[in-house]
Amino acid sequence: MNQVIRVQQLSKDFGDIKAVRDLSFSVGEGQVYGFLGQNGAGKSTTIRMLLTLVEPSSGTIEIFGMNLKKHRKEILRQTGAIIEKPDLYKYLTAKENLRIFSRLSGVKASEKKIMDQLALVGLTERADSKVKTYSQGMKQRLGLATALVHDPALILLDEPTNGLDPQGIADMRNLILHLSRDLGKTLLVSSHLLGEMEMVADHMLIIHKGKKVVEGRVTELLNPEQSIVELLTPDLPATLVFLRQSEWAATVKEPVNGTIRLEFNKQRIPELNRQLVEKGIPVLSLRPLNSLEDYFLSLTKE
Amino acid sequence: MKPVFLLLISAGILLSAARAQGAKELLQKVKAKYDRVDDYTATAKMKTNVVFIKAPVATIKVYYKKPDKIKIKNESGVSFIPKGSANVNMNNVLGLSDFEAVEGGMEKTGGINCKVIRIFPLSDEESITRATLYIDESRLLVIRSVISTKENGTYELGMSYKKYAGWGLPDKVELSFNTRDYKLPKGVTIDYDNGTGKEKTGQATSKKGKVEISYSSYIINKGVPDSVFNE
Amino acid sequence: MFIELLKIELYKIFKRPRTFIAFGAIAVIILLVQFALKVNGKDFVQFYTDSQADTFDIPYEKILNGYFVCVAVLHMILIHVPLLVALIAGDMISGEASLGTLRLLAGKPVTRTRLLMAKFSASTVYVALLLAWMALFALLGSMLIFGTEDLVVFKETDLHIIKAGDVIWRFFAAFVFAALALTTIAAMALMFSVFSENSLGPIVATVCVVIVFTIVQQLRVPVFEETVNPWSFTTHMLGWKGFFYVEKNAEGATITGSIENPAALLRSGLILTGYIVLFLGISIRSFNKKDILS
Numbered sequence: 001m002n003q004v005i006r007v008q009q010l011s012k013d014f015g016d017i018k019a020v021r022d023l024s025f026s027v028g029e030g031q032v033y034g035f036l037g038q039n040g041a042g043k044s045t046t047i048r049m050l051l052t053l054v055e056p057s058s059g060t061i062e063i064f065g066m067n068l069k070k071h072r073k074e075i076l077r078q079t080g081a082i083i084e085k086p087d088l089y090k091y092l093t094a095k096e097n098l099r100i101f102s103r104l105s106g107v108k109a110s111e112k113k114i115m116d117q118l119a120l121v122g123l124t125e126r127a128d129s130k131v132k133t134y135s136q137g138m139k140q141r142l143g144l145a146t147a148l149v150h151d152p153a154l155i156l157l158d159e160p161t162n163g164l165d166p167q168g169i170a171d172m173r174n175l176i177l178h179l180s181r182d183l184g185k186t187l188l189v190s191s192h193l194l195g196e197m198e199m200v201a202d203h204m205l206i207i208h209k210g211k212k213v214v215e216g217r218v219t220e221l222l223n224p225e226q227s228i229v230e231l232l233t234p235d236l237p238a239t240l241v242f243l244r245q246s247e248w249a250a251t252v253k254e255p256v257n258g259t260i261r262l263e264f265n266k267q268r269i270p271e272l273n274r275q276l277v278e279k280g281i282p283v284l285s286l287r288p289l290n291s292l293e294d295y296f297l298s299l300t301k302e
Numbered sequence: 303m304k305p306v307f308l309l310l311i312s313a314g315i316l317l318s319a320a321r322a323q324g325a326k327e328l329l330q331k332v333k334a335k336y337d338r339v340d341d342y343t344a345t346a347k348m349k350t351n352v353v354f355i356k357a358p359v360a361t362i363k364v365y366y367k368k369p370d371k372i373k374i375k376n377e378s379g380v381s382f383i384p385k386g387s388a389n390v391n392m393n394n395v396l397g398l399s400d401f402e403a404v405e406g407g408m409e410k411t412g413g414i415n416c417k418v419i420r421i422f423p424l425s426d427e428e429s430i431t432r433a434t435l436y437i438d439e440s441r442l443l444v445i446r447s448v449i450s451t452k453e454n455g456t457y458e459l460g461m462s463y464k465k466y467a468g469w470g471l472p473d474k475v476e477l478s479f480n481t482r483d484y485k486l487p488k489g490v491t492i493d494y495d496n497g498t499g500k501e502k503t504g505q506a507t508s509k510k511g512k513v514e515i516s517y518s519s520y521i522i523n524k525g526v527p528d529s530v531f532n533e
Numbered sequence: 534m535f536i537e538l539l540k541i542e543l544y545k546i547f548k549r550p551r552t553f554i555a556f557g558a559i560a561v562i563i564l565l566v567q568f569a570l571k572v573n574g575k576d577f578v579q580f581y582t583d584s585q586a587d588t589f590d591i592p593y594e595k596i597l598n599g600y601f602v603c604v605a606v607l608h609m610i611l612i613h614v615p616l617l618v619a620l621i622a623g624d625m626i627s628g629e630a631s632l633g634t635l636r637l638l639a640g641k642p643v644t645r646t647r648l649l650m651a652k653f654s655a656s657t658v659y660v661a662l663l664l665a666w667m668a669l670f671a672l673l674g675s676m677l678i679f680g681t682e683d684l685v686v687f688k689e690t691d692l693h694i695i696k697a698g699d700v701i702w703r704f705f706a707a708f709v710f711a712a713l714a715l716t717t718i719a720a721m722a723l724m725f726s727v728f729s730e731n732s733l734g735p736i737v738a739t740v741c742v743v744i745v746f747t748i749v750q751q752l753r754v755p756v757f758e759e760t761v762n763p764w765s766f767t768t769h770m771l772g773w774k775g776f777f778y779v780e781k782n783a784e785g786a787t788i789t790g791s792i793e794n795p796a797a798l799l800r801s802g803l804i805l806t807g808y809i810v811l812f813l814g815i816s817i818r819s820f821n822k823k824d825i826l827s
Contacts, residue, residue: 014824051640053825076642083640087633091549100541104641106534146637351785354691358683358699358787380596380683380694382589454587482584486689489751492608493688494771495762496778496797511588512785 010059034201035190042210080152086143090132105150137168227266325403352511354484386457542655555617599676622722623735630827656719707773714770720812769801
């Protein structure tokens with residue numbers, strides 16, 4: 001597989017603050033690459049370095065096999081991005097914004113192309129409305145349209161689901177999958193919402209305090225054996241007594257906020273549920289916590 | 303000793319009386335010449351030479367009607383016409399009815415030997431307080447005059463005659479007058495400093511203004527409507 | 534590509550309502566001044582000629598002509614136009630930063646130098662249009678309302694009378710010079726704009742610098758007169774007035790087509806150009822080095 005992004009020993013200091021430290025990773029063609037980290041971990045700074053918005057203190061970036069510094073124009077012409085909230089020109093309409101950004105990318109997008117992009121993000125009906133009348137979700141979708149209007153091969157999305165409602169998040173997820181699976185785009189998507197990543201990314205990198213924590217295939221990094229399952233019951237003490245005397249004893253963790261957490265393969269949830277019911281223990285809810293989130297927490301725990 | 307003294311005094315009185323008589327006679331002769339002009343309309347060019355004014359040469363029209371109506375108009379353009387320019391016509395002085403005149407000897411003015419005559423109006427109502435005329439006796443023309451007025455200070459006029467000498471009308475008049483300082487409060491005009499202002503403050507600025515009127519043609523005694531003077 | 538960028542910048546400028554505030558404000562101010570002078574013009578002229586009213590017959594009506602009114606209008610409003618220019622130019626980079634579009638722009642396949650030059654050029658076009666608008670109202674409007682006559686220019690210690698036929702070219706030259714002066718302001722506002730992430734800062738900073746230097750210039754303190762003022766751009770920004778100062782010949786008559794000390798005007802033009810180059814140089818250098826974190 002061709003490497004679209006290749007980052008080596010990338011560092012960025014802002015004065016005394018080391019925002020990114022010795023970061024190396026590579027993104028293959030057609031991948032959806034999850035870039036995970038808490039707020040302030042260095043995700044945005046890294047993406048900004050990939051877009052030449054921020055000058056690296058050291059390290060090299062190669063995109064499409066070319067040095068970013070030397071071939072900035074060629075690389076950026078094939079790159080689309082949204083960074084954090086894509087605030088567009090509020091006093092312009094969606095169409096006007098798309099026209100401007102396509103031209104800035106060196107493409108004179110036709111009216112049809114512009115309308116196609118708007119259709120892709122579901123904004124056809126609001127094409128001629130000023131962006132200031134848009135909801136956050138609509139702005140986010142329009143931002144994605146501006147990132148795509150010049151038909152880039154590489155798409156960088158920084159926290160694309162920020163500020164979106166559940167429906168918006170679902171739409172964004174479907175769009176990312178569509179871009180990757182149907183259109184063959186390479187995507188680097190950063191997020192601190194790990195459940196989202198789990199659903200879209202095939203590779204991921206976890207960054208903490210500017211440093212790489214772990215990188216690899218999502219399926220390999222996530223161990224289905226290690227799901228955290230949350231049990232909510234009105235009778236906490238009795239439930240705990242039962243669990244600690246049963247075959248589940250080894251999986252029980254300390255209760256958190258009146259809920260019991262257990263760590264086991266989530267395939268066995270129905271089995272636990274059945275046993276609890278048989279023992280007459282009332283179950284309010286029994287569900288697997290997002291495994292990636294927990295995984296992330298365990299990795300980044302100081 | 304006494305008779306001689308008396309004789310001398312009476313001779314002096316007689317002499318001065320004769321002189322006064324001579325002066326008035328000369329003025330009468332000059333006036334008679336000037337009186338032939340009832341009115342005129344003249345076309346002229348006016349150059350202004352005042353230290354604080356930069357003005358283009360103006361094409362003006364001068365209208366006169368006996369006894370003392372005069373109007374200087376800039377037909378097309380803006381000019382600052384000195385108030386004393388009303389005195390460019392000698393009738394202002396020659397037309398005085400109640401005055402004393404004294405001969406002041408001969409003086410060469412503009413290359414011409416002139417008789418100097420000092421005039422003192424006796425009536426308080428005259429705007430002129432004093433005038434000195436330098437008269438070319440042979441041609442009966444006023445070559446130079448210095449006129450002091452109650453309101454507008456002292457004006458000096460120098461005249462040269464050519465074509466219209468027969469009518470007592472000059473081809474060229476140079477009017478000198480006193481000017482007041484021109485200075486606007488600081489920060490009003492907010493001038494662009496092109497370096498010229500600094501040179502000026504170093505110079506001793508002249509308080510005399512000068513206006514030079516060169517007449518190209520006169521239309522004499524063809525009538526001038528009164529309305530011209532009322533504008 | 535540069536033309537494309539310039540077109541985009543102009544498109545953005547003229548799609549914003551605030552751009553037209555300046556045009557509206559200029560039209561309203563000019564009409565107000567014209568109205569005031571139409572009603573009370575004699576008093577205005579008297580104010581300048583009072584000290585000479587005893588010595589000269591002053592042709593008030595003739596002095597109050599369209600050209601005179603236009604100079605008066607320019608005198609009154611050109612001092613305030615830097616604010617209008619700063620409003621647009623000071624927002625050029627910082628406005629995009631605060632809007633969040635700067636990171637989108639800078640991530641496009643366009644060099645930052647080009648982006649900045651396009652923004653500067655767009656500001657210059659805006660300045661030129663603003664002045665053309667001003668010329669339309671102040672010059673053409675005043676000529677229609679007040680007619681034309683010789684122009685009297687009152688300076689602090691002298692006054693210049695210019696033949697009516699010798700005036701129009703001076704206005705054009707003055708407008709061109711004013712464009713250069715306002716472009717200097719635009720370049721400065723753009724420079725401040727590079728360093729800021731909100732629009733207000735650069736606008737206020739630009740206006741403050743103009744006010745401070747104008748005050749220093751007006752104070753006429755010898756120390757400043759010798760050190761600051763010869764190099765202060767506010768001194769040279771008044772150069773447009775220089776086209777209305779004429780030269781006179783030995784006999785005191787003005788020379789048609791002349792300018793009093795054209796070398797000083799040339800020098801002012803060069804100094805302003807120098808400032809533009811300096812401000813742009815700093816802007817380009819800083820903008821290229823800037824980490825865009827907005």
